[in-house]
Amino acid sequence: MLLEKLSNARAVSGREKEVRELLREEIKDNVDRLKTDVMGNLIAVKGPDKPGPRVMLAAHMDEVGLMISEITSDGLLKFKPVGGFDKRILVSKKVSIGEKNISGVIGAKAIHLQKKSERDKPLDYDNLYIDIGAKNKENAEKLVSPGDMAAFTTEFKKISSHRALGKAFDDRVGCSLLAELTEYSYDYPIYFVFTVQEEVGLRGAGQAAYWLKPDLALVLEGTSAADVPENKEFRYSTTLGKGPALTVRDRTIVVNKKLLQELIATAEEHDIPYQFRRTTAGGNDAGVINITGEGIPAAVISLPCRYIHSPVSLLDLTDYANMKKLVYNYLLAIKRKEF
């Protein structure tokens, strides 16, 4: 399963190499041309010379992670977050560091040694570090350098007939869907864009959109599902198992109304379950693509995932299948429409 390989691969923002190479290998025989740009975006095209609307599909390769900022005299590694984190989830987790894939763990003072007041406070970055088993600074410097990225190491696992655990589903689900969609043929030029640096402020997609100047863009994402205990149902941003989520608007974009209506119509026509993303918070590459050049109509389709931006998230594989069905049927419908 491609999603499994992509989820297990490591690509903290700015260091997307591992995922890029995996994707390149996966799609190279399905597309007409393949290139990387100066940012590191991977851009593939099918039917560049065909008439019709030029369609861009985008998914980001990068994931949230940690950057080594300092090596202490004890040989422990201080770090800073890359991308948005709840720092409270870092303690007692395993990471893999740099291109040498050095193993490390994020420890915490034993509960036995904590004062009562300490137990109520989350550990901040000042009190967190990665332990690679180095004896001292010199020993650690041979293996790790400041600037190296650390990624979580959770392995993808199917935990029931239709649910799976893994890391970086935001946005390897999008990457996986895009790669799978290269297998089909389309009547118009279609660009598959795997972007970089989404998690550090939507830094990669704009350049690719500027270069391609597509007539419309669809962004495929992994989004947060909040259908969890203690939360009230009206606050669920999305729900697992209820189909792909369509964005109406978020912090970065007001989704093109025509595209949105067409996506809804496609879902209805093919009996594909779908839901709306029921929050205006968050944002993704569609936000920058939308305001590139003279403006590009853009829409977002997301896969609900619980616990994104943490070492382990959980998704529903029927949602994945339905999302693929929705996007594919929408892409088929495009040829009949004018842009």
Next chain:
Amino acid sequence: MNGGYLTIMNKIEKSTDIKKLIKELSERSAVSGEERGAFQLVKDFLSHYTDEIRTDPLDNLIARRAGTAEDIKVMLAAHLDEIGLMVKSIDDNGFLKFATVGGIDPRTLPAQEVIVNGRKEITGVIGAMPPHLLSRDKRKKAHKLEDLYIDTGLELEEVKKNINIGDTVTIKRELTYLENDYVSGKALDDRAGVLMMLETARELDKIKHQADVYFVATSQEEVGLKGSETAAYDIFPDVGIAIDVCHGQMPGVDRGDASEMAKGPAVAFGPQVHPDIYQLLTKTAEERSIPYQKEASTTPYGTDAASIQIARSGVATALISIPLRYMHTSVEVISLQDVKSGAQLLARTIAEIDQDFLEGLTCY
């Protein structure tokens, strides 16, 4: 409950090396009261080095290796159980609320994979309310136990079929080999101690010793030192030595509360330690040039040494510990060097124990 969550059980040979042993030990599932999950592995290894193996009503695993003299009994105790969780309730959507078994810091739990030991082993993840839905105030507070739950991804019906209230939950973590013979994993408190005990058996096989040696993988240490209490009553040894872990030095911890990593095992001195055994351990280490550290242990509680000492009419006890960082998290770190040194020290010390030494134990 049999075998732990790694269903493929590798055969343990007499020659199985320390790196493989610690991986197998750490990854077995044996939450306090369910020590049987790790029995087979310990049995397999000790069967090569001992004359008799049995279990008792509290699920202690006891193996005896005969010495050359009669009537000298040395008991080594390392606890096999680990901290964990227990299912407390199942909500209408199939999410599980849980209680802790042993001292768990709830702050280490969010985004942690777990195994629910139900009718079959069920993988889950510990979830909490997404941070962007929390008020700024709440986000600044650490997670509390009541805020957390286990998400198995299963439908309610499936959950009810496989999981019962009272089922234990094992924290899931595969062992990681770090640099310099350091390893990281769950339950190294006290599987590292069990490892030292197994390595001691291997060392004793190379030398002569008068005492009968009882290797006891004790149960229920994390919930009140229970197994060692009945095992010590049963065996009533002349000398009892508990093998456990102590805090390894790390930032934010007072150096007086912790021992250095990779500088040898910590030999404890305190009310629960008989001065003569302490002397014998440190003298043996000096004579044999085995690295060791001294640990000032001011209170007698906290390890099996405490319960062994007060068995029947009293037992001369000692405590040897492996420095360990991040105790009671799923990423505990130890140095295998410390385990090897500790095993050598224990074997050489046991070889020194004879009737004369035992007679001296009451001469204060």
